Amino acid sequence: MLYAILATLFPPQCAVCNAVGSGLCDRCAPEGAARVTARLPTLRLAALGRYEASLRQAVLALKAGRRDVAGELGRRLAACVEPASVLVPVPTTRARRLQRGFDGAALLAQIAADRANACVLPSLEQIAGDAQRGRDRSARLAACGRFAWRGESLSGRRVVLLDDVATTGATLEDCAATLRAAGGIVDEAVVVAWA
Numbered sequence: 215m216l217y218a219i220l221a222t223l224f225p226p227q228c229a230v231c232n233a234v235g236s237g238l239c240d241r242c243a244p245e246g247a248a249r250v251t252a253r254l255p256t257l258r259l260a261a262l263g264r265y266e267a268s269l270r271q272a273v274l275a276l277k278a279g280r281r282d283v284a285g286e287l288g289r290r291l292a293a294c295v296e297p298a299s300v301l302v303p304v305p306t307t308r309a310r311r312l313q314r315g316f317d318g319a320a321l322l323a324q325i326a327a328d329r330a331n332a333c334v335l336p337s338l339e340q341i342a343g344d345a346q347r348g349r350d351r352s353a354r355l356a357a358c359g360r361f362a363w364r365g366e367s368l369s370g371r372r373v374v375l376l377d378d379v380a381t382t383g384a385t386l387e388d389c390a391a392t393l394r395a396a397g398g399i400v401d402e403a404v405v406v407a408w409a
């Protein structure tokens with residue numbers, strides 16, 4: 215009820231062109247548009263497009279905390295997700311999550327999964343830089359990555375990584391290595407934009 219009143223008073227506007235109707239209009243980010251694919255060292259990458267023009271503006275709006283834009287991007291990402299796959303979002307740092315009020319990749323994954331009939335395991339965590347301090351050398355080497363898997367065993371399960379933007383792909387590769395160490399089969403990542 216309250217939401218309906220607010221939606222009438224403040225209808226959503228496109229984050230790129232300000233057209234009234236939704237957080238991202240179909241002219242600025244056409245649904246079903248051709249995808250961009252890339253090859254990372256151990257992953258196939260699928261993106262809605264390059265990190266430029268309207269897609270870049272949409273990602274910046276998402277990073278600024280626009281949930282309606284997350285909804286629109288998540289719906290479009292669903293086309294890159296096979297039904298019944300397991301999505302693992304790349305985690306945002308705690309500071310950024312607090313600043314935005316939500317974890318962008320986790321929200322995108324949930325929306326894409328709902329639409330594509332997939333599921334989400336949001337159990338990858340970013341290890342704070344401080345956690346490495348004061349440990350001996352062997353402990354530091356054992357935890358050389360920036361991520362840790364806190365969920366159930368992934369033994370033999372195929373998982374797909376999901377994030378908002380990929381630049382060098384180093385973060386995705388780091389996450390993939392962590393998921394493989396937890397038993398997962400990881401050869402695919404899906405992102406909104408490829409820089």
Ligand SMILES: [Zn+2]
Binds near residue numbers: 231
């Ligand atoms: Zn627009």
